[in-house]
Amino acid sequence: MASKEIPYKIYLEESEMPTAWYNLRADMKVKPAPLLNPQTLKPASLDELSAVFCRELAEQELNDTDPYIPIPEEIRSFYKMYRPSPLVRAYCLEKKLGTPAKIYYKFEGNNTSGSHKLNSAIAQAYYAKKQGLRGVTTETGAGQWGTALSMACSYFDLDCKVFMVKVSYEQKPFRREVMRTYGASVTPSPSETTAIGRKILAEHPGTGGSLGCAVSEAVECAVSNDGYRYVLGSVLNQVLLHQSVIGLETKAALDKYGIKADVIIGCAGGGSNLGGLIAPFVGEQLRGEANYRFVAVEPASCPSLTRGKFAYDYADTGMICPLAKMYTIGADYIPAPNHAGGLRYHGMNGTLSELRHQGILDAVSYTQTDVFSAAVEFARVEGILPAPESSHAIRAAIDEALRCKETGKEETIVFGLTGTGYFDLYGYQKFNDGLLETYIPSDEELAKSLEKLPKVNG
C-alpha cells in the first residue's frame, strides 16, 4: 500500500464516510472533570443541562462511556452535500520549503459557512428539530459559527436567532448578510431585546459588545422563549464529538494509502477543530496502538494552553453557564482590540485540557504577524486563502517542516485547515499594509485576570 502514488487530494467515497462519531472520553482512563452547576457547584445534571440545551445534546455532553455514537441518517445526508472533505498533499508547499517532510492538510473550508463549524451546526439543528423545537439561539463573534448555524437551520426549517457582537456586526456586514440570506435573524449585541442587553446598554452606552455579553443574551433569549434552546459552536464536548468526523475521515484517508502520521497539528480557540481532528488518533495512542505528537496552536494574544492555569472557571463572562475544569486565562480576559481572527476564547474544551494536563497534547503559540506571513506564503503556493484561525496551524506545520529540513527527517505532518479567509480581508489588508500589530499579554495581566477564578478551586 505504502508505495501507491499519493494524489494531490485524497477524497473518500461516500461509502467510506463515517457512520458514527467517535467519543474520545470513552477511551480515557482519567476522564475530564465534570461540568459544575454555577449555583450549587455540584456536577451539572442532565435535567439542568436540558433546560438550556437540547435533551440529546445534553446526553452527549455527559456521555463519557460510549466510544461510538451513530450519526443519524438525516445528518449523514447533509454531510454528503459538502463532505467528505479532501485530505490534501501540500506538494507545492513542500517544494517551496525544500523540506523532506510530507505535509498533508484536511481542508474543511469548501462549504458556504467557510469552515468546519457546519459539522456540528447541522447535528445541533437536527436534534433541535427532532425535539420539536421552534428554533435555536446562539452568539457569534467573527461569524463562522453563526453562518454555519443559519445554513443548518435553513435546511431543517428552524428559526435561528443570532446575537452578533455589535462591533463585528458593523465591521462585517457581509457575514451578517450571508446569515440573513439563509433566513436567520441577526441582532447586534448588546441589544434592547433582552434584560441583560438593556442593563449593559444602560451601564455602557455606545459599547461595541463582547462575546460574553452575546452569550448571555442568547441564553436569556432561549430560556425565555417557548420552544427554543441555546446552541454553541465550540468548547463543549458534544461539539468535539460531532467534529470527530474530521479526524475519522482523515484517518480513513491516511489508512487507505498506508500513510502513518508523525505529527498532527490543529489551531485551538475553544478546541472544536483540534479536538475533532485528533480524537481518533489520540484514541489509538491511549489504546497503545500508535504513537503520535499532537500540537495545539494558539494566538500569543490569547494563550490559554501555553500560559493558562488548569482549574475550574466560568465558561462565559456572564457566569450563567456551567463551570468547566480547563486551561484558562480567566473569564474576564479579552484579547487586545487589534486581534484580527477568532481563537479568542479565554478557556479550552475540558477534554483537550485534560489531555494537555496528562502530557499527551503539546501546545505552542504565535503572534499574529507570524501567522499572517504563513497565511500569505501558503496562499501563494497552495492556492487556498486560509482563515486567520487556520493559519496558526499552517505556521506550526511550516516550522515543523523546516525543522525536518534541518534534521533531514522525513516526517509526515498532518494539519487541520479549518476554513477560508474570504471574510477576513480586513486582517489581510492590515498585514499587506504592514499595519498589523502583535500583542503578547504580560505575566501581570494574566495573573490579574486569573484572580477571579471561582472558589471551588479551593
Place this chain on the structure above:
Amino acid sequence: MASKEIPYKIYLEESEMPTAWYNLRADMKVKPAPLLNPQTLKPASLDELSAVFCRELAEQELNDTDPYIPIPEEIRSFYKMYRPSPLVRAYCLEKKLGTPAKIYYKFEGNNTSGSHKLNSAIAQAYYAKKQGLRGVTTETGAGQWGTALSMACSYFDLDCKVFMVKVSYEQKPFRREVMRTYGASVTPSPSETTAIGRKILAEHPGTGGSLGCAVSEAVECAVSNDGYRYVLGSVLNQVLLHQSVIGLETKAALDKYGIKADVIIGCAGGGSNLGGLIAPFVGEQLRGEANYRFVAVEPASCPSLTRGKFAYDYADTGMICPLAKMYTIGADYIPAPNHAGGLRYHGMNGTLSELRHQGILDAVSYTQTDVFSAAVEFARVEGILPAPESSHAIRAAIDEALRCKETGKEETIVFGLTGTGYFDLYGYQKFNDGLLETYIPSDEELAKSLEKLPKVNG
C-alpha cells in the same frame, strides 16, 4: 451502469482528468468568422495577434483545425490542486421542487479565485512564462478574473498588473486585497499611469471608469512595457479552449455513471464558462453521435444573444482590439448602474455566436430579481452561496425542472455553477432588503447602441 447509485458528488480520479483541451471549432463545418485587424479590416494574422498576446495563445486563437491540444504537464499539475471539480447531483433542490427531473451541476467555485476563471488564467500565465515574459496585464471588473490571474501569476512568479474599474476598486476593497495578497499590483482605472487613462481623466474628471477603459489601459500598458503581454479572461476562443476542461470532466463524470444529459445550461457573458461546458457535447452532436438542448442564460439588462445582432463589432470600447463577428448589442452599450453581477459584456464569443446563428444554441434572459430569488432558493437547500452570474443558470435550471414537473418528463438537466458569491454580498443585501431593481433596455436603446457597428458589415 445506469443503475449504479449516483453519489451526491461525482469526483473523477486524477487519472481520469483530461490530458488535452478540446477545440470545438475543429469539428464545426461552418467555422466562426475570422477576427479582423481593426485598422486594415483584414483577417488578423498570427504576427499581429502576437504583438498583444503571447505567441502560443495567439496560435490557439487562430487554430480551428486541431480537435485536441495537449495540456502541458505544468498546467495539469496546477489543475490537480483544485480539480477535478465535482459534478453534484442536486438531490435537495429536486426534492424541494418536487420535480421528476434529475438535476446536476458542475461546481467550479471551490478555489480561492471563486470561479472557473482560474482554468484559463493558469494556462495563460504558463505560456507567458514559457515565452520568457516578465509579466502580464489585464483588466477586471467584478474581480473574479483579476483574482484568478493573480493566483496564476503568483504560481509562475510572473508580474501581474491589474487595471480594476475604479468604481469596483472602491466598492470591492476585499477583491482588491485578495489580488494584492497574491502579489499583483492593482490600479484603479482610469489612472494617471497610461496616456489613455490621463486622456479620459482630463475629459471626465471624477469618472468611476468602465470595463472598456480598463481594457484600453491594460493593452497600452502591455505594448509599452518590454516583456509584457495582455491577457483576457473571456470572449476569446483560446479562453474557451482552456475552459473545455469543464465540459470534458462533466462528460467523463456522466459517462462514468451512464448518465445521458437532455439539457445543458450555462450562464453567458463573454461565453467562457458556457463555451467550455458545452464544447464536447456540441462536438458529439455535430458528429451525429448525440442530441442535446443547449441553453445560454444572460441578464435581461445585457441581452446580446437574445436581442443582439449577428455582425462584426468592436471587442472593446477603445476599438483597439480585433473585430469579431458575434451577437452584439453595440460596443458602447453599458448595463444600467443597478446591474449587480458580471455578464456585462456587449458581445459574445464568436464560436458560440456561430452556434447560435446555426440554431444549435438556445438563449434565454432573466431579470436580476428573478436571478437572485433563484440564488437564495438554491443556497438554502444546496448549501452553496452562488455568484450572481452562476445564478442565471440556476434560474433556468429551476424553470426547466418545473416544466418537467408539469409534463411529468424525467429529463436530466446539467448546468454550470461557475462560482461563489462571497464577494457579491452587496447584491444579496439589496435583494434581501427588497431594493434590487430590474432593468430591461428598450428596443430604441438597443437600436441606438447598434448604430455604430463598423462599416465592414456593409
